[in-house]
Amino acid sequence: MKHHATSFLVSTYSKEFPDPTHDFEPLEEHLAPQRYVSFVTRSKRKLLDPKRKTRMKIMAKQFGVSEMQLYRIKSGENWGHITID
Helix, strand or coil, rough: CCHHHHHHHHHHHHCCCCCCCCCCCCCCCCCCCCCHHHHHHHHHHHHCCCCCCCHHHEEEEEEEECHHHHHHHHHCCCCCCCCCC
C-alpha cells in the first residue's frame, strides 16, 4: 500500500480525475460551441421546411453527418433545446 500512495501515476491520475463522490457545481445546462449551434439551426431549417425536396441521404453528405444524426435532430432527440425562429 505504501507504493500505491506514493506512485507517480496514482498522484497524476488523482489530480486529473478528482474523486467522483465529490459534489461538483453543476455546469451551465446547454454549453455548446457556436459552430455546432449554427450547424444545427441551418440543418433544422432545411429539415423542417415543408417544401423540402432534398433527400436525407444527400443532406447528410452536405452537412458531413450520418442520416441517423439528421433524423435525431429532426425529432428533437438530439439538440432539442435549440429552437428555430
